Amino acid sequence: MERFLRREARDAPESGIVALLNHGRKSGADVMPLWVGEGDLPTPEFIARPAAEALLAGETFYTWQRGIPELREALARYYTRHFDRDFQPQEFIVTGSGMQAIQLALQATAGAGDEVVYLAPAWPNISAAVGIAGGIAVPVQLEHSAEDGWTLDVNRIEAAITPKTKALFINTPSNPTGWTADRQTLAQILDIARRKGVWIIADEIYALYHYAPSRAASFLDIMQSDDRILFVNTFSKNWAMTGWRVGWMKVHPDLQQTFENLVQYSTSGVPQFLQKGCVAALDEGDEFVAGQVARARNARDMVCEIISATGRTRLSPPQGAFYLFFAIDGIADTMAAAFDMVDNARVGLAPGSAFGPGGESFYRLCFNRRVDELEQAAERIAGWIKGN
Numbered sequence: 001m002e003r004f005l006r007r008e009a010r011d012a013p014e015s016g017i018v019a020l021l022n023h024g025r026k027s028g029a030d031v032m033p034l035w036v037g038e039g040d041l042p043t044p045e046f047i048a049r050p051a052a053e054a055l056l057a058g059e060t061f062y063t064w065q066r067g068i069p070e071l072r073e074a075l076a077r078y079y080t081r082h083f084d085r086d087f088q089p090q091e092f093i094v095t096g097s098g099m100q101a102i103q104l105a106l107q108a109t110a111g112a113g114d115e116v117v118y119l120a121p122a123w124p125n126i127s128a129a130v131g132i133a134g135g136i137a138v139p140v141q142l143e144h145s146a147e148d149g150w151t152l153d154v155n156r157i158e159a160a161i162t163p164k165t166k167a168l169f170i171n172t173p174s175n176p177t178g179w180t181a182d183r184q185t186l187a188q189i190l191d192i193a194r195r196k197g198v199w200i201i202a203d204e205i206y207a208l209y210h211y212a213p214s215r216a217a218s219f220l221d222i223m224q225s226d227d228r229i230l231f232v233n234t235f236s237k238n239w240a241m242t243g244w245r246v247g248w249m250k251v252h253p254d255l256q257q258t259f260e261n262l263v264q265y266s267t268s269g270v271p272q273f274l275q276k277g278c279v280a281a282l283d284e285g286d287e288f289v290a291g292q293v294a295r296a297r298n299a300r301d302m303v304c305e306i307i308s309a310t311g312r313t314r315l316s317p318p319q320g321a322f323y324l325f326f327a328i329d330g331i332a333d334t335m336a337a338a339f340d341m342v343d344n345a346r347v348g349l350a351p352g353s354a355f356g357p358g359g360e361s362f363y364r365l366c367f368n369r370r371v372d373e374l375e376q377a378a379e380r381i382a383g384w385i386k387g388n
Contacts, residue, residue: 008131008132008133008134009132011131012128012131012132013124013128015124015125015128015354016124016335016350016351016353016354017035017036017124017350017351017354020035020335020338020339020342020348020349020350020351021033021035021036021348023339023342024342024348027342027343027346030346031342031346031347031348032346032347032348032373032376032377032380033348034347034348034349034365034366034367034369034374034377035348035349035350035364035366036350036366037123037175037236037237037242037322037323037366037368038236038237038240038242038366038368039240039292039322039366039368039369040368040369040370040373041240041292042240043239043240043241043243043244043277044239044240044285044288046280046284046285046288047239047241047277047278047280047281047284047285048277049277049280050276050277050279050280051273051274051276051277051280052273053276054272054273054276054277055273059272059273059276060271060272060273061272062268062269063269063270063271063272063275064269065260065263065264065268065269066092066093066094066256066259066260066263067092067093067094067248067269067270067275068094068272068275068276069089070275070276070279071094071275071278071279071282072089072090072092072094073089074278074279074282074283075087075089075092075248075250075282076088076089076091076092077282077283078282078283079220079250081286082207082208082215083218083220083221084221085220087250088253090253090256091250091251091252091253092248092249092250092251093248093249093251093256093259093260093263094246094247094248094269094270094275094278095246095247095248095249095263095267095270096245096246096247096266096267096270097234097236097245097246097247098203098205098232098233098234098236098247099125099129099234099247100247100266100267101232101233101234101247101248101249102125102126102129102201102203102232103129103133103266104249104259104262104263104266105167105201105230105232105249106129106130106133106135106167106201107133107262108230108255108258108259108262109166109167109199109201109230110130110133110135110166110167111133111134111135112133112134112135113134113135113136113164114134114135114136114164114165114166115135115136115137115138115162115164115165115166116130116135116136116137116138116165116166116167116168116169116201117138117139117140117157117160117161117165117167117168117169118130118137118138118139118140118168118169118170118171119139119140119141119142119152119169119170119171119174119179120139120140120141120142120355120356120357120358120359121141121142121176121177121325121352121355121356121357121358121359121362122139122169122171122174122175122176122355122356123171123175123176123355124354124355124356126169126171127139127356135166136164138160138165139356139357139358140152140156140157140160141156141357141358142174142177142179142358144177144314144316144358146314146316148316149178149179149316149317149318149319150174150177150178150179150316150325151179152179152181152185154185154188154189154192157189157192158192158196161192161196161198165196165198166198166199167198167199167200167201168189168192168193168198168199168200168201169201169203170186170189170200170201170202170203170219171203171204171205172186172203172204172216172217172320173204173206173207173209173210173216173318173319173320173321174206174320174321175205175206175321175323176321176323176325176350176352176355176359176362176364177318177323177325178316178317178318178319178320178321178323178324178325179318179319179320180210180216180217180318180319180320180321181216181217182217183217183221183222185217186217186218186219186221186222187222190219190222190223190227190229193227193228193229194227198228199228199229199230200219200227200228200229200230201229201230201232202218202219202229202230202231202232203232203233204216204218204219204231204233205232205233205234205236205237206237206320206321206322207320208238208289208293209237209238209292209293209296209320209321209322210293210319210320211293211297211300211317211318211319211320212319216319216320219231225252226252230249230250230251231249231250231251232247232249233247233248233249233250234246234247234248235247235248235278235281237322238281238285238289238292239281239285239288239289240292241277241278241281244274244277244278246270246274246275246278292368295368295370295371296322296367296368298371299322299367299368299369299371299374300317300318300322300324300367301317302371302374302375302378303324303365303367303374303377303378304317304324306375306378306379306381306382307324307326307378307381307382307385309382310382310385310386312328312329312330312385312386313326313327313328313329313385314326314327314329315327322366322367322368323364323365323366323367324364324365324367325352325359325362325363325364325365326362326363326365327352327361327362327363328363328385328388330388331361331388332361334351334352334353334360334361334362334363335351335353335354337351337363337388338350338351338363340384340388341381341384344384345380345381345383345384346380347377347380347381347384349363349364349365349381350363350364350365350366351363351364352364365377365381
């Protein structure tokens with residue numbers, strides 16, 4: 001039967017992360033699950049309550065395809081607070097997850113035979129989504145060294161652009177590496193995009209998960225209103241809402257109707273009762289997010305200390321996001337090793353091979369969890385390293 005499907009659908013790869021996750025679920029409940037990009041906390045009550053109340057009140061009908069006005073207004077307030085200038089509701093489109101936001105951005109900018117340049121190692125959904133759309137995902141590898149951590153040679157981006165290139169996908173802070181661009185680097189990337197006439201799809205989901213006194217630098221800090229930049233984002237990470245599947249896009253107001261049409265012909269909108277919870281997340285959640293970031297910073301430092309003490313790892317404390325991307329000297333097959341860690345150390349890590357070029361010798365560990373649990377997990381990993 002499969003041969004009768006589109007080639008792009010047949011060729012969509014199984015996620016190496018999901019393969020390990022499924023194995024771990026079969027292995028038992030005592031596996032420490034550090035393989036996926038979510039924390040250990042359920043959605044806070046101040047977010048869940050208004051969603052539940054709206055559901056019980058009967059807010060279950062078709063709704064605004066761009067997002068309910070209250071949520072788009074809340075997004076404008078959130079951005080005005082965090083990005084140091086005024087934003088308007090008509091700049092925002094609510095989507096059914098950050099993944100749908102990415103898909104809509106790709107649908108609008110690249111099609112069959114077009115190229116999308118992205119920074120690797122990368123979350124595997126990016127290159128897969130490009131491929132499913134019929135496009136070609138072109139990786140530009142970040143470089144890693146013990147002295148400097150993960151770095152980007154911006155000249156590699158320009159060298160990767162061809163006449164078929166339609167967009168640059170820029171994720172900063174990065175999943176999985178934690179690499180975080182400064183303003184100068186973003187300005188250089190924007191200059192390339194302007195000169196080459198290509199779009200930027202900006203994934204700044206982890207902008208607040210930045211281990212410095214302020215949020216991470218953003219294209220919003222340097223862009224002009226007519227720059228070709230589409231911002232994709234999600235409620236999943238900041239507010240412990242991974243299962244809600246709600247995200248958003250920030251686009252130029254002139255593009256609102258186009259993206260409303262794309263929503264119409266995909267999901268036809270996000271359930272209104274879910275959006276009521278999202279309003280509360282944006283308006284009442286800054287303290288919760290700040291607490292999560294502080295907890296993650298402490299967890300990062302502890303995990304790095306325990307794992308690096310083995311003397312057999314290559315790692316750099318990430319500047320942003322909540323992942324440690326590290327390599328173990330002497331272990332070549334990260335997929336096999338990750339499966340063995342599940343079975344014998346009872347810890348689930350994502351194999352670096354799942355993240356594409358440059359990630360093959362690494363492992364991704366999500367440290368957005370309680371510090372005491374992470375300390376136990378890190379000790380298990382250290383024990384496994386010493387025994388292999």
